[in-house]
Amino acid sequence: MSIPTSMTAPNNAMMTTDFTLRRDAFGRLVLTDAAGNLHEGVAPVRAFPIGAPDDGLALVNTDGKEVLWIDSVDDLPAEAAALVREELAGREFMPEISRILDVTSFATPCTWSVETNRGNADFVLRGEEDIRRIGPDALLISDTHGIHFLIRNQYTLDKHSKKILDRFL
Structure with missing residues (x-):
């Protein structure tokens, strides 16, 4: 599939490019740029994974070098957007907390x-410093294994969850 798209280069210069994006026999993403250069095993990387998850993505090669900038996933044709979203879902794991059911203690x-968007979970919070504010409403909580749990908007949690959370903030 040939996908024309409008992109912003890292130096903010506008450029229009034709490229193709597909999966190879091993399931890796393969990008063919406008010059015909083949980039095997590219991976999408979000610039702002929490604040603007669908805006500002780079396709990077296996060395971590950016080979293509995408302003917005929504600007891509449906097939390419589906490939990018599928690849991101396989690489990223950040459950969103919708309810805090219980804590064993108010001391760490x-x-x-x-309760998360990926099912119920139990994790160990080492200390209050593992709860970080991300903007005015969001919180990022890290467990002892380095897994990050996101509370997208702490003010929309139910009363019980807010009461528990307030004890740690």
């Missing part, structure tokens, strides 16, 4: 039982 370390 303690075990949290939460």
Whole structure:
């Protein structure tokens, strides 16, 4: 599939490019740029994974070098957008907490039982410093294994969850 798209280069110069994006026999993404250069095993990387997850993505090669900039996934044709989103879903794991069910203690370390968009989970919070504010509403919570749990908007949580969360903030 040939996908014409308008992109912003890293130096903010506008450029229009034709490229193809497909999966090879091993399931890796393969990009063929306008010059005909083949880039095997490219991976999408979000510039702003929490604040603007569908805006500002780079396709990087296996060395981590940017080979293509995409202003917005929504600007891509449906087939290419589906490939990019599918690849991101396979690489990223950041469950979003919708409810805090219980905590074992209000002193750290303690075990949290939460409901997420990926199912219920239990994790150990080492200390209050592992809860970080991301903007005015969002929180990022890191567990002892380095998994990040996102609360997209702390003010939309139910009363019970807010009460528990307030004890740690």
